[in-house]
Amino acid sequence: MPRFKQRIDQALGERHAQGLYRQRTCLARSASQTRGPNGALVNFSSNDYLGLAQEPELITAWQDGLSKYGAGSGASPLVTGFQEPHRALEAQLADWLGFERALLFSSGFSANQALLFALLQSDDLLLQDKLNHASLMEAGSLSPATMRRFPHNDTRALQRLLTRSDSVAGDRLVITEGVFSMDGDLAPLAEIHTLTQAHLSWLAVDDAHGCGVLGEEGRGSCDFAGIHPDILIVTFGKAFGLQGAAILCDQDTAEYLVQFARHFIYSTAMPPAQAYALGTACQLIRRDQWRRDKLAELSALLSKQVDPAIALQPTPTPIKPLIIGDSERAVAVSAALRERGIWVSAIRPPTVPANTARLRITLTAAHSQADVVALANHINEVIHD
Template structure:
């Protein structure tokens, strides 16, 4: 009973600490309507916090494809891939991804979080060194801390520091470098050409998590690596952003594919994604490749956003749909976020520990579902609120 009471007190104390520091998070229930949100009270907001960059989540052809998949293949896979959960739609999707991205094989996972952790937990051993960009996603950092390998972190996009770490650990049995292609909180790109060159010189493997780059950058939306003109040893693509759905895939060699099939516990012991979902994802991939107008419209929206906020401190100019406005103070950020909601806009209000202390920010994201005039009015509202706070 004493231990139970201690646990209860610990829970309450940690929650209260979050509230006192203005870091307490909340979950809201929404209905999604083509770029807008409806809350439970019927209030409508223009959605500037979605990762549905290409607008495929509400694409009628994709909805129809999923309905078609349900009719053909039923609701669930019913088993893990190595039992009876792997089916024709899974094989077709893996083949199409491999062909599109130029890898020998692809292997599907339920989420990007699972894919990242599966690779690091499976491949790395005690005498290996894992070197990660300091701003990598939480799934990568957690896997690195819990893996058997020694983990090092280099300052964000600092290629020279990465090179020094590779040199200092040249006697390790294996060196494994991991970076994101597009960083989710800053919207900036990794210097992949330089990182790949350093890895080749050091005989180290490179893995790129391209959750926010695939579909948006590169020829046919092939992502950050195609845009940079490099091919990593392992590429992670996720389906919860530009694809408009959910899930992920690891792109790799035949040998790594076979290895993950044998040893990746996230794959071996998880129920396979529904075949209807794989069927719909194949249709999403086809739209993503052929609908170049979607990427062209994102570029137009991006230009409009930055034109309206030109000269405003804290606005990070990016070529991706992720548009951070770094405010710093959490309370000030929350005040501006609340004011935007009163104006009918919903933008990401990001605070520590998701971002470093004193870098609380609005994380606005653009989508094909937006109109240019909507983006301009939103950006103008952000400018006005920032200027009012600075008075």
């Protein structure tokens, strides 16, 4: 047997034995419901926090974009892929979020990797929160810089690392998420920003789960914390209801990335119709404060309805982790809820630390109060079963 085959068989067997085997489920979604193999489900695992993915105004905008600009961009941004909808969206994002420039990417994963691979050199130091997204951790470990991880949201540990590195020859970059996707908690951005300024370091914030949800007009975690980072990464697959990402920065940094970020240079640009629709998503996010207000109301309702003895974590975001601990138990609880018409995914290691398997409950503005009450009642019954 070829060694690749042996390696694959062994790895799959170990994943099964550990109770960590991942499987896809093919779903069908309409404006009102998600359908699985066994019927209709109320989806509490979506990152569509503002309910824009099924918003008729946004769907119409994408259809209009297709009629005006066709289906695909046809090339990378530096060939013929950069078109008027891309230019307009970049300008709109920069104006809204308060930066000189924005650059578009096809995904948050590629944006994060483009940034770290292009920006960092061998004598630089990269400091990351231990719970940062896999895209940031992988890029940091593969970059030429030295990477250090500080305990989650521990600003004292970050200060020690910065103080010890004050004499390094290269530059220092601190990067954190604004909202942590598995815990729903916020980074202490004001404190981190103060530290980076005091130690002449740059601060980058990945606000994939905060932009659209927090801050004035949905400007995100940094606006909520009252800071302005050197670099901001936002993604469009969450509150924007679509897909893609952008890096926001100053003029020179943007031009540097255009010249040296391989993910930008060699990837086909996002479809112009999608960029056109994203412009409408930006408008809806800024305009519709009621969506954020509804998320706050539903969050309070869920906390009130779930039995206090159940380990539902209080958070200031739509992400509500219910810590189970054991991976097999988390999968079993998720399956029991699915049988009751509730879709809540079980999240297991290595996505989360060992012994912290959980149900990752997410609320959206598309949920009703009745949906949330039903969710809480089913959780109470299943957990105590």
